[in-house]
Amino acid sequence: MANAPVQRMSQLMAKTLRDDPADAEVLSHKLLVRAGYVRRTAAGVWTWLPLGKKVLANVERVVREEMDAIGAQEVLLPALLPKEPYEATGRWDEYGPELFRLKDRKGGDYLLGPTHEEIFTLIVKDQASSYKDLPVILYQIQTKFRDEARPRAGILRGREFLMKDSYSFDTEDEGLAQSYALHRQAYQKVFERLGLDYRICAATAGAMGGSKSEEFLAPAGAGEDTFADCPACDFAANTEAITFELKPVDADGVPVLEEIPTPDTPTIETLAAHLGVQASATLKNLLVKVDGEIVAVGVPGDREVDMGKVEAHFAPAVVEMVTEADFAGRPDLVRGYVGPQGLGEKVTYIADPRVAPGTAWITGANKPGTHARNVVAGRDFEVGEYVDVVVVQEGDPCPNCGTGLKLDRAIEIGHIFQLGRKYADALKLDVLGRHGKPVRVTMGSYGIGVSRAVAALAEQSADDKGLCWPAEVAPADVHVVAAGKALQTELALDVSEKLRAAGLRVLVDDRAGVSPGVKFTDSELIGVPKILVAGRRSAEGVLELKDRRTGEREELTVDEAIARLTL
């Protein structure tokens, strides 16, 4: 990127805006639009304007260098993909409405790639025939398409976005672990170089299948993920990945089940108030429909059910809430008074591990206006399956050391998976093994949200004046401001050219008819790390160098400024 021409703001296609866009809710969305980095083209579909494209290219370069450094080979796959391989793995259907599907002129079925496991698997099937051809890591930096139900937050969750996806291919589990470790290290280097604050968190595998999986989460208020951080040990995990251990207790001393009249207490709040107990002493049984069949979910009365966890458990089945009509057809399920007693004979009954065998509860008695107390799991009712389905709360015990967890919002910027043999099985990817017999290949899949990382960087580095990029990704090394008339502009252009010749990437505000005040405001909004102002002392050849982040200023001659900036 060195020695790119000086970019003059008088010619730059990047109009800054004074006001936040009406539809913007999160900081990065507001600032990237206001500073002229991106513009919306359609819902969840964005145009990268010149400044934005430079930042994106910088992130891309860092990712590429670190992937190359672990011996990964760059390829480029198409976005337009045939249906067949995705049918073979089941993802053509499993992906649901998130997959963009289309037909070509001959009526053939195609999709726009959301990720490329299938095609990479087929490439290796075509290219590798022996264990000697492995291990291999292939990657691409490519545009992906996902028809998000609710595209939001600007480039943070778009329907078309730039991603680095890579895939490792090994014959042995140890090889996969090694490829995974290489990625983990490379990702750490990438995010450190980018200047991102991040945590590596245990993650659920989600719809990708497979076993070991970690997420790289960048703490930010705009994030869509919640992660739990232990203040006492090094545990950190996406809250979706935290499961509560099942610990049966002794119920010997619990009196027999007793029904109690509780009129007008169809909710946990009304019930707890009526009985004068904590909500945590009660057991609530939420009804959902899984592929149309009713399923009951038992959790302590003070806990929220995490529908994401329920969906993950039943995937690829579709999970919906029950409706009035569903109750109407099931008089055996008494709305507001459903209890677990005998429930497993009527519907599938799953419960949270907190409803462990031996625990006693106040819960519905399956009669209107009636609850029961001393209802003991394993004695008075059976749980079909224990599944951790509750929302993790601040203060929940760390699974590692028991200390109360701290919760934070974060943006998922990277994800590494040990996929195992799911795709190799579906597409029959074998190579000739060391002993002359075919060996099924084991795979890993690894992603970095390149465009999303730009949003995360904007979120984390911005201050109340605007964007404030780390040097490695900034759209320029220095923003020269001509704060005045012809004299200042001449000096600004002159010093810009000298800085460019010294290898710096330079943005110069040479706009005529724009006041110094507007230029200063714009320079802070745009967020180049160093701002060099040709102002009052231009006649003497003295400039002011300002650090965008600290606001520190010093007066320097042209030569001093060049020396300081090219240190």
Place this chain on the structure above:
Amino acid sequence: MANAPVQRMSQLMAKTLRDDPADAEVLSHKLLVRAGYVRRTAAGVWTWLPLGKKVLANVERVVREEMDAIGAQEVLLPALLPKEPYEATGRWDEYGPELFRLKDRKGGDYLLGPTHEEIFTLIVKDQASSYKDLPVILYQIQTKFRDEARPRAGILRGREFLMKDSYSFDTEDEGLAQSYALHRQAYQKVFERLGLDYRICAATAGAMGGSKSEEFLAPAGAGEDTFADCPACDFAANTEAITFELKPVDADGVPVLEEIPTPDTPTIETLAAHLGVQASATLKNLLVKVDGEIVAVGVPGDREVDMGKVEAHFAPAVVEMVTEADFAGRPDLVRGYVGPQGLGEKVTYIADPRVAPGTAWITGANKPGTHARNVVAGRDFEVGEYVDVVVVQEGDPCPNCGTGLKLDRAIEIGHIFQLGRKYADALKLDVLGRHGKPVRVTMGSYGIGVSRAVAALAEQSADDKGLCWPAEVAPADVHVVAAGKALQTELALDVSEKLRAAGLRVLVDDRAGVSPGVKFTDSELIGVPKILVAGRRSAEGVLELKDRRTGEREELTVDEAIARLTL
């Protein structure tokens, strides 16, 4: 790209093939697949393997540098585009089945961008408000989608391909001419740096609209375009763009029209043989359907009708050939004996300028088994409109100097257009002019087929041994071959590392169990410009440096080899 890690062929995902792929017809397709640069993913949809991706990235870099050098600003637009702007310009319909159309989960209409005139126009409408914001040139290097009816020739005509498209915005015609000239110069630099043999040819504007337009054509047998080159002057043009001047002649001495019995002569060949005349003395009248209406096209009997020219003339109407059924419904049109006499009263009648007023012809008499001679244009029949619709032939007169033209096949690698105000009119792109009134913006659109340039380079540089890349685009600077056992491999890896440290991009064939002969064949197929062999004299530290193109060899020590290669 300097100091990228040494790429070992033992780990490289690029299997070479001994045989041409069964479906490959053209040289670049065969070689790029055989040498492991690309693999087909679906019809017209390709994967770039590591070596191919490197060449593609090199072409991209050269294009980017030359676009930056003319002050063009890089942006990145989405591929997934909303219907509305394309409806406003009419292209949503005009593009026909070549446009990939799809719906999102809410039923909204989208397309995959084939080119981006509309969206760029809207960006400038959003960003520029005054003549002071112009001129501006914006560009992107981006994946494009076109549902070609007959994807062919590997990456030469794909349905998903990489393109540099740029757009200029000016308030004055002179500004547009200047932006056009800047592109013309930049393209010359790009293609010269890439090492491509090319010609700049006058071109038709095709479906893009607008006025001045030139194509950059790379002569190659696999090309889909035919261009005419004048051996005497500097005229060069796509044959589609060559039009014959209408020159009326004096018909005073031509006898009156005479009907002659010509049984069994429904074709020009049978007629000319029957009468003992040249086919060029006859006039044939081809019938086509334009949006369902019959149109007659008159051309000299020895000329072929260029259906592309007919389609361009009637665009966006659909042109089809007439069928038996069409004749059955029109007894006034006598199949095989259609003459132009009174034809204009029955159907629309257009003719080639070679059928100029005053020219006399032998042609159909509109009666079975009967022709007429001395049929004079303008005397015995009227031409509704003169349109140049014939295929240009070798030896046709140069429109500039009259010398017989030479014809060649070529690949279109670049195209520059002065679009004018077509898109600005449709999308109402105005800026405030110098005199305070709104001024409509005038545009240019300019493309380079980035992936197609790779195919053109492969076509032009290949020899009978394989690919043979120009240095600027080659996937490596040097291909080191370990031709032997452990000793040779050790030397090869050692010298590779030294070359890398010296800033060269190195591919090393360190494959175990592969014979030197296979490695030599592969190195010639892969086509890196310099091949450095660690062979028989490895123990002495002597290598053989071979020039891939000339085959020249010389023996060198390690230090000499490094010095020679880093010259």
